[in-house]
Amino acid sequence: MRLIHWWYGMLATLVFLTAAAQEPASYRAGTEGFVSEMVRRHGFDQGELVTLMGQARYSQAVIDAIRRPFEAKPWYKYRPLFLTDRRIQGGAAFWRENRGSLERARVVYGVPPQIIAAIIGVETNYGGNLGRHRVIDALSTLGFSYPKRADFFRKELAALLLLSREESIDALGLRGSYAGAMGLPQFIPSSYRAYAVDFDGDGRRDLWESKADVIGSVGNYLEQHGWMSTEPVAFPTRVTDGAPRGIAPAGKRPVKPSISLDRLKAAGIVVDDGHLPGSTRATLIRLHAPEPEYWVGLKNFYVITRYNHSNLYAMAVYQLSREIQATYEAGRKRQDFH
The missing domain is CATH 1.10.8.350 (Bacterial muramidase)
Known part of the structure; x- marks a missing residue:
């Protein structure tokens, strides 16, 4: 027994000396x-x-x-790290389990549940990896x-x-x-x-144990950075002439939206936004993949990059949010059917 204690003592000393x-x-x-x-x-x-x-x-x-950092990877390697079936299903489950807090955050901060869920999913896999x-x-x-x-x-x-x-x-x-x-x-x-906010009203701001505080805090963060509840986040696009005319697309680094949708159209960008006025400010983004992907990022896309200063991060959050929403709504329809 003494030999065992001596051995562990020597091991601890060795670890300390190595660190020093x-x-x-x-x-x-x-x-x-x-x-x-x-x-x-x-x-x-x-x-x-x-x-x-x-x-x-x-x-x-x-x-x-x-x-x-993960963000050093090209998009086609970065995306599969976060757009997984486990994170999608986990996001839909997180939404179901915390529906009340997520809906309240939508009302208070204007941020939809799928965006909040996706951020938590990308950051820690809904608490599964806290670091x-x-x-x-x-x-x-x-x-x-x-x-x-x-x-x-x-x-x-x-x-x-x-x-x-x-x-x-x-x-x-x-x-x-x-x-x-x-x-x-x-x-x-x-x-x-x-x-951080005390969204559950218990007098503490707890981002480990209180899912309500976590949800409210993410919503507050995005709202404080300029989230617009009435505007979409981003949409895919294509370039009619193979390359945009007179516009340099952003890559991994976020760029504040400064180009009008009308100007993007004039540069050969197909803008299928549905209802946004031509004066809406946007950013043209090119993602590195075997075939380059072009996206139009709006103000809310830029707001997501305030959480992590990377277009890859914001795109992963956005695409995951859409998958979470589709899965959640499909589950609700099945429940209503039965």
């Missing part, structure tokens, strides 16, 4: 500066914060993950040892500690994505503080 060996000098230096800043700017107790941040750990896995990284490790690693976006992630780490103080949340116990996103809707800490 990987830790760059910037990590501890960044920690010290961050603690001083939080004490000065936000009134944290220095001793308590030193103890807390002393338990954060550098993660090479986080650095590796942020260097190979494996400790949020404090992810944010401190990126804030102190990823110079490319260090300023952004230091601000998110500050927001995490403020959120922890405001909501009585254990900052060390939270797990999420490699970028520090949390809960079913994968809100980063600043978004949690700004857009």
Whole structure:
């Protein structure tokens, strides 16, 4: 028995020493500066914060993950990751199970149930994958040892500690994505503080256990970023001459809608919007596939990209939402028939 305890002790020591060996000098230096800043700017107790941040750990896995995001894939490889039968069926089930909250979110925020369900489906598969990284490790690693976006992630780490103080949340116990996103809707800490809502009225904003809060928070996020309840999201199109005349289509990067539908038509884009006025602003999007796909994205499409700054993400959410809606409505028709 003593030999077993000795072996586990040696293994734990080896793991700690290996992690310490990987830790760059910037990590501890960044920690010290961050603690001083939080004490000065936000009134944290220095001793308590030193103890807390002393338990954060550098993660090479986080650095590796942020260097190979899903959105780096071409559309024809990205789409199958999210447009699966499991996510479609899961979205319809999520809608059925949370119909009241989703319908209330439609009334309050103007966002349809299928869009909210699709975002939660893409983000965490309806809570099935909340992330494996400790949020404090992810944010401190990126804030102190990823110079490319260090300023952004230091601000998110500050927001995490403020959120922890405001909501009585254990900052060390939270797990999420490699970028520090949390809960079913994968809100980063600043978004949690700004857009999460207490939709079930229990006095707390809980994005892990309260499906109502999750639904309301996603709806509020989209509404606050300009969602228009009376306008569609996007529609497929084609180019009559093989390439648009005088218009450079957007690729993976979101572009704010600025081209009128009338101008798109003049450039050889087939616009089959049904009822929108020609002055409606839009973006022409080209998706990389064996045969290029052209889409017209409207304001609501751009709003979805505020959740994740990628046209691939927004298109996956939109297409998944349509499949969820079709499956949900088919199930309702079967129920009505019987």
